[in-house]
Amino acid sequence: MIEVKDLVRQFKSGDRTIKPVNGVSFELEKGSLSSIVGKSGSGKSTLLSLLGALDKPTSGDVVVDGVSLAGLPDGKLTEYRRRDIGFVFQQFNLIPNLSAVDNVMLPMEFAGIRKAARLKRAKELLEQVQLDPEKHPRRTNRLSGGEQQRVAIARALANEPKLILADEPTGNLDEQTGEHIIELLSSLSRDHNTTILVVTHDRSLAQKTERCFRLQQGRLTEEVRSGSRR
């Protein structure tokens, strides 16, 4: 269970104070697939960074399975990111001179998993995201956008995180590949019982998630919809 309590993040811009996240509160059930939509600059990515402990809130708290992130030292936050969070970025953010397998193995290496075990799991994850086995040893800068995003998703799953945060995961992909990626995230959420939160400005993509939140002027509202994805 992820609980977000009255989260505020503000910046100074000259004499002005900007609050991209202004008193946001919500809860995410374990194994759910949710989305946050909003216009560019509405604070979606800032909220995602706060949830992923990449940034610290001005006030408020994020509680993951009963553990509060507020006040945790940097070392503990790094450990939290390594153990509990998986990131999927719009630009993929893979290490270009490493192979697909090596990229997936990286978070496991940081977690201290032995080489043989992490190699086995990396290959399994790449198979789960349906990356052609021939491309496992290939350097990621020689893969297509869709393939790179699959590798990024496999990397996000490497340490079996509690929460996967996907920032515009289909933003750099064509429509068909984007749909495949969303289907993949959906199935992973089901199969791994992993909580997934997708940030997007693509309404059609958001329609495919269980819950959809709208972020507007720093405040979050949940859209009420009929039906379920499952």
Added chain:
Amino acid sequence: MSVLARSVGNAFRNKIRTAAVVAVLAVAIGLALSMLVANQAVGSKVQELNASVGTTLTVNPAGGQGFEGGGEPLTTTEAQTAASVANVTSVVGTKALRLQTATTGTTSTTGTTGTTQQTGQGGGFGPGGQQASVSTNLTAAIDAGTLGNRNNSSGTTGTSGTTGTNGTTTQPARALPITATGIGAEVDSTGKALNITSGTGLGDYTTAGDKALVGTSLATKNNLSVGSTFTIQDKTFTVAGIFDAGTAFGNNAVYVTLPEAQTLAATPDELSTMIVTVNSMENVDSTKTAVQNALGADKADVTQGQRNLETAVSSLDSVKNISLVAFIAALATAGIIILLIMVMLVRERRREIGVLKAIGAPNRTIGLQFVLESLVLVAMGSVVGAVIASFASGGIASALISSNTSTTAATTTQRGGGLAGAVPNGAVPGGGGFGGGGQGGPFGGASQLLTSVTASVSPGVLAAGIAAVFAVAIIGALVPALLTARIRPIEVLRGE
């Protein structure tokens, strides 16, 4: 993939840039290693000089030196007194003889408007009263030449030749005397070990004997080889060995044992000089004073042999200092190159560092990755640098020494000549003389020693140099590695 493997891979990401960085590092590291090798070589030579020549004192009778001056001769009692002084490790006595070829006699100089009769140097005692002129069947290897004849011409009269209004001076060629020295150990008259090129030494130097060591040029002139015989004062001597003193004057000489020389001179207890060896360089000055006090200022003049080489050692010391500074400067350059390269790489890979942090990489892992990457570059630079050093260190050391000692050598040579030239005219024919030989020898030796520094790349020096390079590289890489800790992932990922 481990951190090390990732670091190696990163080092080769941009092969052209890596090659350029390695080339620049190799030059800096090669220079550093060359300087270290030069420093070690010069340091060893300085130690050698200090240990061998720099710790000797020469004791002459007060007011006399070699065949010159006056005063009372030194005796074996005084040698024992000197030996009892603190820090003195050994005292070697010498007895100088002047060997006159039997045919050398009176010469005359005739001018157009005047005539001067001149007595040759054969027979009798000189001003110092401590040398003995004895006859030999050997012929001197040095021709009198202009200097010898000029010196002889002013010998007993103290005037220079004979001149008239329109006068000219004509002098027949003179045969120069041969230097013979009785020695108490296998050293030359300056205390330096004899370089015996063939045959053996004299064995027991404390007893009289009929064996002798002959200088190379004297042996050649008289067709002597090991086992040949010659006579001094009608006594037959056998050539036990032939030595090379390194100078023409020094090689026109004979060495016999000290008791033998004293017997030939009929002065059984007398010494011409004493060579006092001090236990360490630091004690030379105090021991010189102590020996002087023990013997008495009116009895003996104590001079410091080290003075003769001070300029040379000082020059080598300055080369050593220069090479040390250059080594440190080259090391610092290598460190700065690494620092700049790694700072550039950190800036270039900010996004990647942010991603690594986002997926849970600890700061120390990222820092270590960059340090290892810098060490991979340094390792490659060190290999190439070591090759450069192995070829260049000799040349660099020689260039350093020659550029730094050319002035010194010129000064040294000039001073040596000056001392030889300072011998009073007419007293000793020839360009050297005992005074000149005694003082000039070490000067000539200094020049040789300066150029005899050989720089060779030993594994130990190489390992020490490369260890220093790696230490500096780690320091240079730590700064950018610490910079990575300050990178906040949100800042670089927000750039999306």
